[in-house]
Amino acid sequence: MxxxxxxxxxxxxxxxxxxxxxxxxxxxxxxxxxxxxxxxxxxxxxxxxxxxxxxxxxxxxxxxxxxxxxxxxxxxxxIGRTFQTAAVFEELTVLQNLDIAAGWSRSPLSLLRKRTAVPPEVAEALETVGLAAVSDKLAGTLAHGQKQWLEIGMLLVQNARxxxxxxxxxxxxQSERDATGELLGRLATDxxxxxxxxxxxxxxxxxxxxxxxxxxxxxxxxxxxxxxxxxxxxxxxxxxxxxxx
Incomplete structure (x- = not known):
């Protein structure tokens, strides 16, 4: 680190x-x-x-x-950054948001290929930010806190350190603040x-x-x-x- x-x-x-x-x-x-x-x-x-x-x-x-x-x-x-208003693709699912973020360094051709499985880095980010259970929900339907966690997850799949x-x-x-505080501690492990x-x-x-x-x-x-x-x-x-x- x-x-x-x-x-x-x-x-x-x-x-x-x-x-x-x-x-x-x-x-x-x-x-x-x-x-x-x-x-x-x-x-x-x-x-x-x-x-x-x-x-x-x-x-x-x-x-x-x-x-x-x-x-x-x-x-x-x-280096990854979030803003006060979460910048997510609200018309796409949580999984699709993370998949797009994970493809930022992939070639245009590879981005066109249909994925047959969830990439390991995407699955890991879903677990880390606590959104695995809502991976198929549209980002626009998430609670406010969940959108912030999704944005953090999008940085994680880009290997932000x-x-x-x-x-x-x-x-x-209050419950979202508590969950976010715990998330910060998990993020800081690496x-x-x-x-x-x-x-x-x-x-x-x-x-x-x-x-x-x-x-x-x-x-x-x-x-x-x-x-x-x-x-x-x-x-x-x-x-x-x-x-x-």
Whole structure:
């Protein structure tokens, strides 16, 4: 397994510093939560890692420098990302969604051939994300949480080894959040997982380590207990969240 290393990452939009010199080391097998108030730079940081925005500094994974590479080439290096709204083919079944995702590196000719059995990587992904029992259901009929799990499964069949998940439990029921937290733990046995999250209860239960961003910079980092005890975090983020609640 490989970890993610970010050094002096900077993203500037028309003079506005969205990410201002962030250093971040996420070891293999970690479930790292990245938190911070709106405008902290969380999503922009992930955009930079996945090639969606231009950035300076260094981002390495598995010995490969990611900055400067095209989005599809970064994905082929084993980096997978989900967004707040699950991007699945709703008119196709769960199995068909996974089969299409699994064929991303296959030739056009092989994609035209009818499958006679479920590919091993697809069967494994179905079991991992807990959708084996609904493999023949249309993706559009799935519950909200199940669609998020399907999107994660689509990354698994593409052999993603670094998973960047943007608010994966937003809009989920309590039982779905619990199942997602357990899923993160299973994923981290042979992958590196980074989660952008606002749900503090979910973070307390399932984060292994936490990085707090504020105004485009790293404010604090450590275990959940260490971050919660940091007066700067209490003032800037947790105190703000508590007032909102």
């Amino acid at each position: 490989s970890g993610l290393t970010i050094k002096d990452l900077r993203v500037v939009f028309d003079g506005f510093v969205a990410v201002g010199g962030v250093d971040l080391a996420v070891p293999a097998g970690d479930v790292r939560f990245i938190i911070g108030p709106n405008g902290a730079g969380k999503t922009t940081l992930v955009d930079a890692v996945t090639g969606l925005v231009k950035a300076t500094g260094s981002v390495t994974f598995d010995g490969h420098e990611l900055l400067g590479r095209k989005v599809h080439r970064i994905a082929r290096l084993g 670094l998973l960047l998940l943007d608010e994966p439990v937003a809009g989920m029921s 992958r590196t997982v980074v989660v952008i999250e606002h749900d503090m209860d979910f973070l307390r239960r399932f984060a292994r380590t936490v990085t707090v961003l504020h105004a485009g910079r790293k404010l604090s980092e450590g275990t959940v207990a260490e971050v919660q005890a940091d007066p700067r975090v209490q003032e800037v983020y947790l105190g703000h969240a508590a007032k909102e609640a």
